[in-house]
Amino acid sequence: MNKKKTGMMEFIKFYKDNGKAFKAYPLRDKSRIKLTLANLKIARLDPLSKIYQLRVKEFNDGMIYHYSGKWLATKALQTKDKETWYKAFDAFKKAIHIADELHHHLDTKSNDEIHYETPDIHQEKEILFSNDIPLVPDITPIVLLQGSSYEMGFQYAEQLVTIYGNWMLERHTEKKFNQDEIDEIKKWEEMHQKYTPEIIDFVRGWVDYSKDHGINLSHNQVMDLWVGHKPPASSYLNAESGIPELPPLACTAIAAWNSATEDGELVVAATGDHDMSYQITIVMYPDHGIPLIFTPFEATGTLPTMGPNWFFGHPGMNLEGLAYVHHGGGPKLLEPISEWGYGIRRGASVLHNLRYSKTAQEAFTQEMEWPIGDIGYGDQATVGGFYADGNYGYVIESRKSPVCVRETGLLGETDYLFSNNSVMHPEAVKSDWMRKIDDLWTWDANGGWRPKEPQGMTKNLAMIFKWFTGKLKTDELMSRGMMFAYWNSYNRNLFLNTMGKVHHGKLSTDSMKRIYRTTGTMPVGDFKYVKQAYVERGEWGVISAAHASNALVVAMKPSEGSYSLCTGPAIRGAAPISPDLSISILNERNAFWDIELDDEPAVTVEAAKNLAHGLVLRAKDIYQSKEVENQPKEIFEELINEEKGMQEFNTDNLFEMNKAIRKYTRIHVIARQFINFYEEPKKYSYK
Structure with missing residues (x-):
């Protein structure tokens, strides 16, 4: 194995090559943290008040500048252009200014407007742009x-x-x-x-x-x-290619069937938790194979800060009732390095399984036959994960040495399973990396593996300096990173296991949505000290699977072809689960669109159209019976403008059907956003 040479000179060269990025990243983090914390305060306002409308608009303008900064920084990283870097810095600073003013006005209960340069907004194609920067859609297309x-x-x-x-x-x-x-x-x-x-x-x-x-x-x-275009990883965290990549904390899921659900049918809920990009939902009607739905996290297979992910995403399902629920908890890295190599990327494997497998057992058999693959790059790089149907579910955590396949009962589940970002199978500790530090781990019968003591850590320049200069070994960085990720994931495991137990026998797509409106808490006090306590000791508030960095929330019922998606969190003001995951989205609507998978796309489009009609009528009834002003009035007017184009499509033509279903699902979301001002969606409690 060719190890990257480290030392002071290498660090100086690295910093020289990436100095602008190290200046941009703190601005990016400061921008998104301050905006997210302001969003929590906005959520405490009366949503029917005029001041709520004003603060949401100001928050969204801050998010536009934040998005612009991310776009420009990504471009500058590629081009090394100084002017682009300065534009990125300026955009982040404008976002921070708006965030600071939001905090001041919210804390002092001021009704005054914030003064700032309003960002340019215009539409091209089907999305909004700010100047020449494409904004991430607030409704997933x-x-x-x-x-x-x-x-x-x-x-x-x-x-x-x-x-x-x-x-x-x-x-x-x-x-x-x-x-x-x-x-x-x-x-x-x-x-x-x-x-x-x-x-x-x-x-x-x-x-x-x-x-x-x-x-x-x-x-x-x-x-x-x-x-991708790189050889398979040959070390943990892929350290041979440069800076070791610390594990992410993202993504959650729960699936239930038989005795756990209200009618015995499979129901699923899942989130993608990351800095949201141009995610898209694909509905396939192949000539050969089974119709399916799948949502990659980015339309061309890459994500901000994470880089290429080869069409990684979730959840998905097919018309036979098979669901791909989630990646199954990662990073895992359980198979021995000697087994790593070329294989199949996760996105390709999921699309293949959903297209050709009718049951979870068939998917499992197929996955166990495929090569072990590129384990070192993470879950996105090889096959595995969490599949379920109406009778059976499994989570592959490792396919070889040790074999770790979770089924119901290991953590007290009856006809339900869940996963977040940690391994939970008792045999996982036999893996090479866990075995070396097994004295630092404990297995919990409700939440799986966790470090014996709470862990906190963030990736920063000081840590990278220690690694370059040899003061922090890759194995130590790996261990600390995994313990840090698993501690947070363990707490989300407890949340989902509790939800599965408490609501056993009553789970439905509606209750799945309620679960993902049930948020946690974050510590009170100066954020500087809150973050310090987390980094040093892993201290935080109540951790839930419903949190600020939910980039999408999906509820599915495959037996009915039902697939519901909310872009961003399902509730405004969800607390973050860590300082690093204090992430918000532009114009969060906290509402779902629904589609029904069928044999033919025209049937799916017609069902979406009928639901859109029904929701518009319901919104109009509320509008006529209530005193509607402020933000709800603007949203109602947006809905009516969308409704005007509902009859313009030729549903005999696939291209037109595509335009139509995006129109109808936009109406689903906007109508429900309006309705939710007057009929608050339900949630559970969790402490």
Whole structure:
């Protein structure tokens, strides 16, 4: 194994190459933390008051500047352009100014407006832009694909351009590969050709659409989005390629069936917890295979700060009733390094399983037959995860040495399972990395593995300096990072296990939504000292799976083809679960759209249309019977403007059906956002 050389000179070179980024990251973090904490205060206001409307608008303007800063910083990292860096710094500073003023006005109960430069906003295609920066949609768009794998790839590229514009594809034309990288792409492509050949045809369709429309995307550039261009990791945290990547804290899920649900049918809820990007929901109607739904976390397979994730996402389901619930708790890294190598990326494996497996048992058999794969890059890099149907569910935590497959009962579950970001199988401690520090771990019968003492840590320049200069070994960094991630995840495990037990026999899609409106708390006091207590001792408030960095919340009932998605948290003012995950989104609506998977896309579109009509009528009844002013009035007017275009679509044409379903699901969300001002959605309690 080629280890990266470390030392003071290497650190100086690293800092010189990345100095602007280290200046931008604290501004980014300060911006999003201050805005998130302001959002918690806004949530305490009367949502029907004029001041609530004003503060939400100001908060959203702050988020526009924050988004702009992230976009510009990402661009500057790629181009090394100083002017772009300065624009990024300026955007973050404007966001921080608005956040500071929000805190002052909220704390003093002032009704005055905040004075700042209002950001430019205009629409292009189906999304909003601020100047030339595309903003992340506040309602997750849907794409309908039908036909062969090649045709669906062609349609997917077409829909990305229709929704976002050419830039969504053109930004990937700038990526150039050397011969070693091209060779790696080919190796990964050969593995996917062998095990998931439909992905290769999908890529060919995508490339041909691009060429037909003047976008110079090569086969390798699109294939790279699906499989990557680097060899498999050969060390924990992939330390051989540069800075070790500390584990993320993100994502949660619960699935229940048989005796656990109100009617015995499978119901699922899951969240993606990360800095939200251009996520998209894909509904596939393949010529060969089973119709399915799946939500990748980013439309072209990458995420801010995380980088490439090869169409990682969740949850998904198919028309036979199989659900891919969640990645199953990660990072895990349980299989021995000697077994790591080339394999299949998670996104490709999920799409294959949902397309060709009818039951969870079939999916399990398939997954156990696939190569162990690229374990060291994390869950997104190889197969595994959490699948369920109406009779059975499993979570693969490790497929070899040790074999760790969670089924119901290990943690006291009866006909339900849950997962967050830690391993829970008792045998996991036999893995190479856990075994070396087994005296620091304890297994809990309700929450799985956790460090014996609360753990806190954040990735920062000081830590990187220690690693470069040899004062912090990679193994130590790995251990501390995993303990830090698992302590937080353990607390979310307790939350979901409690929800499964307390509401056993009554779980439904409605109760799943209630679970994800049941938020935790964060410590009171000066955030500087709150963060310090977390970093040093892992101290925090009540930790819930419903929190500020929920980038999406989904509730599913596969037996009815029901898939409901809320962009961002399902409730405003959800507390963060750590300082690092104090993340908010622009224009959070805290409301779901619903679609029903069927054999034909026209049926799915018609069901969405009928629901939209019903919700508009309900909103109009409220409007006519209530004294509506302030923000609810603006949202009602937005709803009426959306309604005007409902009859414009030809549902005999797939392209038109795509436009239609996005129109109808926007109406679902906006109507429910308005209705929720007067009919507060229910939640549970948790202490």
